[in-house]
Amino acid sequence: MAVLEVAGLTVRYGAVTALEEVTFGLERGTVTGLVGMNGSGKSTLFKAVMGLARTESGTVRLLGGPPERARRQGAVAYSPQSEDVDWTFPVCVRDVVRMGRYGRLGPTRRLRDEDEERVDTALATTGLTDLADRQIGALSGGQRKRVFVARGLAQEADLLLLDEPFAGVDRHTQHTLTALLRDLAATGRTVLVSTHDLDNLAALCDEAILLHRRVILQASPHEVLRPENLARAFGAAASPESAA
């Protein structure tokens, strides 16, 4: 069973068609890279799956059922692009990661010891333990990305949607995050991750989706990276360097 199934999805913002008849599926335990030029519809796709963008037509199914149910149960975690987050909000790292547990709280609506343990583990896994009490506004770009990955880990989500987690992060953090996502997939989690870093694509993902308002191709990273395929999404001058 596909963890995420998207069929015939069309999203328009007024006169702008952001997504047109987008169809694809994600299998459990895989990392899939979402690749496309600026404005190709990557963020809109994440928002549509999360119910944050109004769809004109098409269907989204999560874990074989309606997306509302899976979202309510906390089965899907979403890390938006940094620009979409209010970093002045007065919360610390640990508070944000705790939010991942909210969908699983018992009748008292309070975090139990087991919830705090999950939070601690998520902080440790993402290397954020020492920063747990820091305000989110006082974090570097790479640390901010890791906060959302940590929240998704604490949430024990089946599906993680990560919108450009590698933007503005250094090489070391990129390697750490890549290894983390590979580990998650090995334990049965499913990851959809948008990225402009084509050099890292093969190390990161099992499959990639080439998006240009429509799905141009869903295939192995090797296949997607063929110049003739990249040219279909980025234009004739496409190369890993020029695509970023």
Ligand SMILES: Nc1ncnc2c1ncn2[C@@H]1O[C@H](COP(=O)(O)OP(=O)(O)OP(=O)(O)O)[C@@H](O)[C@H]1O
């Ligand atoms: N709120 C909005 N109102 C109007 N148009 C929008 C809105 N959000 C996105 N768009 C347009 O929809 C198209 C797809 O945008 P989207 O942000 O999904 O692309 P993207 O692939 O995520 O881009 P980037 O790589 O630059 O983040 C673009 O033409 C964009 O200008």
